[in-house]
Amino acid sequence: MATATEAPAPVQETRSDRIVLICNYTALGLFTLAVLYPLVYVVSASLSDPKNVVSGKVWLWPVGFSIESFKAVFDYDSIVSGFGNSVVYAAGGALLATVLTLFAAYPLSRKGLPGKGIIMALFVFTMMFNGGLIPTYLVVDRIGLLNTRWAIILPAALAVWNMIITRTYFQSTIPEELVEAAKVDGCTDFGFFWRIVLPLSKPIIAVNLLFYAVAQWNSWFNALIYLTNEHLFPLQLVLRQILIQNNFDPSQVRDTAELIRMKELQEQLKFSLIVIATIPPLLIYPFVQKHFVKGAMVGSLKG
Numbered sequence: 001m002a003t004a005t006e007a008p009a010p011v012q013e014t015r016s017d018r019i020v021l022i023c024n025y026t027a028l029g030l031f032t033l034a035v036l037y038p039l040v041y042v043v044s045a046s047l048s049d050p051k052n053v054v055s056g057k058v059w060l061w062p063v064g065f066s067i068e069s070f071k072a073v074f075d076y077d078s079i080v081s082g083f084g085n086s087v088v089y090a091a092g093g094a095l096l097a098t099v100l101t102l103f104a105a106y107p108l109s110r111k112g113l114p115g116k117g118i119i120m121a122l123f124v125f126t127m128m129f130n131g132g133l134i135p136t137y138l139v140v141d142r143i144g145l146l147n148t149r150w151a152i153i154l155p156a157a158l159a160v161w162n163m164i165i166t167r168t169y170f171q172s173t174i175p176e177e178l179v180e181a182a183k184v185d186g187c188t189d190f191g192f193f194w195r196i197v198l199p200l201s202k203p204i205i206a207v208n209l210l211f212y213a214v215a216q217w218n219s220w221f222n223a224l225i226y227l228t229n230e231h232l233f234p235l236q237l238v239l240r241q242i243l244i245q246n247n248f249d250p251s252q253v254r255d256t257a258e259l260i261r262m263k264e265l266q267e268q269l270k271f272s273l274i275v276i277a278t279i280p281p282l283l284i285y286p287f288v289q290k291h292f293v294k295g296a297m298v299g300s301l302k303g
Contacts, residue, residue, distance in 0.1 A: 046070070046271040053268045069272040079273065081231055082238035085149075086217055087280070089234055093153045094213035100158045101166050101208050102201070106193055108163075109170035110179065127160045133225070140226055151226035152234070156216065162208055169204040170197070214281050239273050 040060060045053050049064030057063050073079055107113050108120055130136070136155065145151040174197055182192045198205070220236035227233060 042271050042274050045268060046275045050268045069268040073269060073272050073276060078230060078238045082233050082235035085232060086235040089152050090213045090216040093156060093216040094209050096153060097157050097212040098205060098208040101163050105163045105166035106170055106197060109167045111176060123160050137225060146226055147229050149232060152222050155222060162211055166204050166208060173200060210284065213284060217281060235277055239277055242270060242273060
């Protein structure tokens with residue numbers, strides 16, 4: 001007779017359990033390969049000799065190690081200016097959008113806000129319905145934003161979904177009792193927001209900054225619609241011209257002696273550009289990683 005201190009007998013796996021487990025691991029392995037192989041191939045192609053890339057000799061690992069394509073990237077004026085523009089759009093857009101999101105989410109998280117239900121309904125309405133491309137273009141044109149940096153930053157200055165997540169975070173972490181205690185001590189609403197709410201909201205601030213920065217960094221459609229000045233093009237639009245339209249003009253290279261070599265590098269430059277465009281988001285993530293999971297999980301809970 002078994003005593004209370006004895007460990008329960010392990011559950012025996014049946015034949016059907018093992019089959020399901022094998023199928024699951026097989027499916028996950030194939031999915032992992034489908035995701036990793038294009039990434040590995042792009043990096044390997046960017047580090048291989050251009051002749052080996054063009055001839056199709058690169059399958060997995062670099063063949064004939066070379067970083068010449070990365071050096072050639074910075075001889076192309078549009079790429080350098082596009083990279084700088086993308087940094088400006090991502091940093092400026094993320095800061096502005098995060099500030100607006102916090103200012104919109106915090107009042108909507110408090111119970112005493114008059115008309116909170118109507119305001120929230122209007123925000124949600126914009127998630128399902130919008131004026132469309134032509135009315136939006138006309139609005140941007142009429143307020144004088146066409147062919148300016150603001151045409152990229154302002155139309156994407158607030159995402160309602162991020163605002164809802166931020167509002168839920170405030171509801172979950174900032175209790176009403178804390179607000180009332182601060183008011184008793186003579187703290188104003190703005191003072192409470194600045195001195196108490198913001199220091200307690202580092203996780204959700206990090207989440208918003210990451211979401212908005214990555215969205216701006218990967219964005220190209222607004223630039224395609226609102227910009228005609230190539231000096232304002234973001235890197236993603238330059239990358240689109242090279243990858244899709246094959247619009248790589250060697251005449252823009254400063255050193256004419258490199259024109260012949262640049263033609264050989266043309267195919268490999270596409271892979272190098274993809275690697276360069278991917279690096280900044282990868283560098284940002286480690287700095288917000290410790291806040292990211294907590295902010296995203298708490299903010300996504302139903303408040």
